[in-house]
Amino acid sequence: MISAIFLAAALIALGGAVGIVLFRNPIASVLSLVMVMLALSVLFLLLSAQFIFAVQVIVYAGAVMVLFLFVIALLGPIRELPTRRLPRQGFLAVIVAGGFAVLLVSMLGNLRYHAPANADLSVFGSVQNIAFGLFTTYLYPFELTSLLLLVAAVGAIYLSRERRS
Amino acid sequence: MSALLAYNGPNPGGLYTDPVGHWVIVVVAMLVLLLVLVTVTAYVVFLERVLIGRFQRRPGPNRVGPYGLLQSAVDGVKLLTKESFMPSGVDRFTYLLAPAIAVLAALLTWSVVPFGIWYGFYNWIANVNIGILVIFAISAMNVYAIMLGGYSSNSKYSLLGGLRSAAQLISYEMALGLSLVPTFIIVGSLRLVDIANYAVHVGPLQLPLLVLTPIGFVIYLLAAVAETNRAPFDLPEAEQELVGGFHTEYSGFKFAMFYLAEYMNIVSVSAVASILFLGGWQGPLLPPVFWFLLKVLLFLFFYIWIRSTLPRLRYDSLMKLGWKLLLPLAIANVIVTALVVVWTG
Numbered sequence: 001m002i003s004a005i006f007l008a009a010a011l012i013a014l015g016g017a018v019g020i021v022l023f024r025n026p027i028a029s030v031l032s033l034v035m036v037m038l039a040l041s042v043l044f045l046l047l048s049a050q051f052i053f054a055v056q057v058i059v060y061a062g063a064v065m066v067l068f069l070f071v072i073a074l075l076g077p078i079r080e081l082p083t084r085r086l087p088r089q090g091f092l093a094v095i096v097a098g099g100f101a102v103l104l105v106s107m108l109g110n111l112r113y114h115a116p117a118n119a120d121l122s123v124f125g126s127v128q129n130i131a132f133g134l135f136t137t138y139l140y141p142f143e144l145t146s147l148l149l150l151v152a153a154v155g156a157i158y159l160s161r162e163r164r165s
Numbered sequence: 166m167s168a169l170l171a172y173n174g175p176n177p178g179g180l181y182t183d184p185v186g187h188w189v190i191v192v193v194a195m196l197v198l199l200l201v202l203v204t205v206t207a208y209v210v211f212l213e214r215v216l217i218g219r220f221q222r223r224p225g226p227n228r229v230g231p232y233g234l235l236q237s238a239v240d241g242v243k244l245l246t247k248e249s250f251m252p253s254g255v256d257r258f259t260y261l262l263a264p265a266i267a268v269l270a271a272l273l274t275w276s277v278v279p280f281g282i283w284y285g286f287y288n289w290i291a292n293v294n295i296g297i298l299v300i301f302a303i304s305a306m307n308v309y310a311i312m313l314g315g316y317s318s319n320s321k322y323s324l325l326g327g328l329r330s331a332a333q334l335i336s337y338e339m340a341l342g343l344s345l346v347p348t349f350i351i352v353g354s355l356r357l358v359d360i361a362n363y364a365v366h367v368g369p370l371q372l373p374l375l376v377l378t379p380i381g382f383v384i385y386l387l388a389a390v391a392e393t394n395r396a397p398f399d400l401p402e403a404e405q406e407l408v409g410g411f412h413t414e415y416s417g418f419k420f421a422m423f424y425l426a427e428y429m430n431i432v433s434v435s436a437v438a439s440i441l442f443l444g445g446w447q448g449p450l451l452p453p454v455f456w457f458l459l460k461v462l463l464f465l466f467f468y469i470w471i472r473s474t475l476p477r478l479r480y481d482s483l484m485k486l487g488w489k490l491l492l493p494l495a496i497a498n499v500i501v502t503a504l505v506v507v508w509t510g
Contacts, residue, residue: 025256027256027259027313027316027317031259031313034309050293050294050295051294051295051298053295053302054295054298054299054301054302055298057302057303057305057306058298058301058302058305061302061305061306062301062302062305062306062308062338063305063335063338066305066308066309066312066331066334066335067335069309069312069313069316069331070312070328070331070332073312073315073316073324073327073328073331074328126294126295127294127295127298127355128294
């Protein structure tokens with residue numbers, strides 16, 4: 001049952017990822033990306049990470065992708081124009097893809113998966129558990145990240161403000 | 166997976182832990198819910214038409230059946246049998262997808278909304294640890310229905326409605342989410358059942374959570390109106406400017422699906438409000454199911470009342486209200502509540 005769900009979600013995620021690149025219509029690409037996000041959230045759920053599941057859907061599928069859609073709809077239905085190819089594009093693509101595959105295999109090839117030693121899966125990914133981690137062990141990285149986001153937001157407002165001449 | 170479906174309530178005869186019995190329970194609960202929900206939604210439409218009629222000093226629908234009670238059923242049949250017209254130049258796939266997402270999101274919300282039927286006897290499909298976050302996640306999907314419907318219709322009115330709606334929903338989602346954080350801090354759980362069962366003890370009295378979270382309550386009420394695209398925040402479908410907004414080009418059954426989703430969302434928002442702030446099915450004398458219906462009706466009446474009373478906001482004042490008043494107020498509310506909770510232990 002669980003491996004069937006995993007397989008379905010993984011296939012949807014991969015299909016969506018291919019779709020993002022292949023579709024010429026930008027709205028279809030965005031929808032493919034939404035599918036990837038939703039499929040990933042299902043994978044999180046399979047790993048008993050309930051809270052990450054909800055956050056993945058709310059933040060990525062809910063807010064970020066809606067902004068993508070918003071901008072594309074605002075710009076109008078422009079179809080991506082077929083562009084000229086680079087010289088020897090096929091050859092370069094094979095080299096880059098092959099190099100990336102070698103990198104992935106060498107990094108992940110030796111990984112062995114095992115269930116966490118004595119974790120109670122019903123509390124493992126719960127809100128309380130995540131909050132405990134965020135505010136004790138990972139307090140400084142957590143606070144620094146929020147500071148970084150604040151700086152980014154202030155910077156965006158500064159750059160987009162009306163300039164008085 | 167198993168954690169999501171974990172059940173920790175009363176377990177008569179081991180029925181809930183039995184692998185087959187568990188699924189029987191879930192399917193029966195879903196079917197009951199579906200039936201009740203669609204009926205209730207139809208009668209909310211009827212209630213709204215009658216009440217708005219009264220607010221405008223006219224009788225409202227009263228021809229079909231006794232007191233007009235069958236009006237919604239007849240309207241449903243009419244919409245089902247109507248010609249399903251599709252304008253030219255639409256993006257066919259997304260055009261058909263949009264109303265389906267709307268109904269799906271409206272129904273899925275109820276997967277985590279519990280309601281008490283009798284003493285110690287609840288109807289719920291899943292009582293998950295992340296509780297209300299599931300509702301936020303699903304209502305985030307609702308934006309896609311409106312955006313895609315507006316975009317794919319090949320009409321400027323629809324597109325403008327969709328864009329307005331996306332901006333409005335994102336703006337008010339923040340205030341909506343933050344307005345509930347004090348409730349979570351006080352109760353210490355996101356499960357809707359825990360929140361509904363939480364009672365504030367003042368002397369001999371048991372009061373609902375509302376007495377501790379009045380500011381969150383007001384912000385939730387306002388933001389929820391914006392989230393469901395209702396007047397006075399119904400800019401996505403402002404009739405005078407945008408014909409019908411995102412659903413201008415939808416007719417027949419596809420329009421009925423948008424309509425159903427909209428009213429189902431209003432019922433969900435009212436039910437969640439009564440669980441979060443008024444203690445859901447808790448109350449003296451009457452059985453739980455009556456209390457729950459009574460509280461939901463209260464909120465429904467409120468939403469219909471403000472729809473027929475208040476004029477629509479201008480777009481910039483809508484954004485100003487959301488970002489400059491509700492959001493800072495919600496954040497201040499979180500900080501103050503957290504401080505008080507830490508202080509008093």
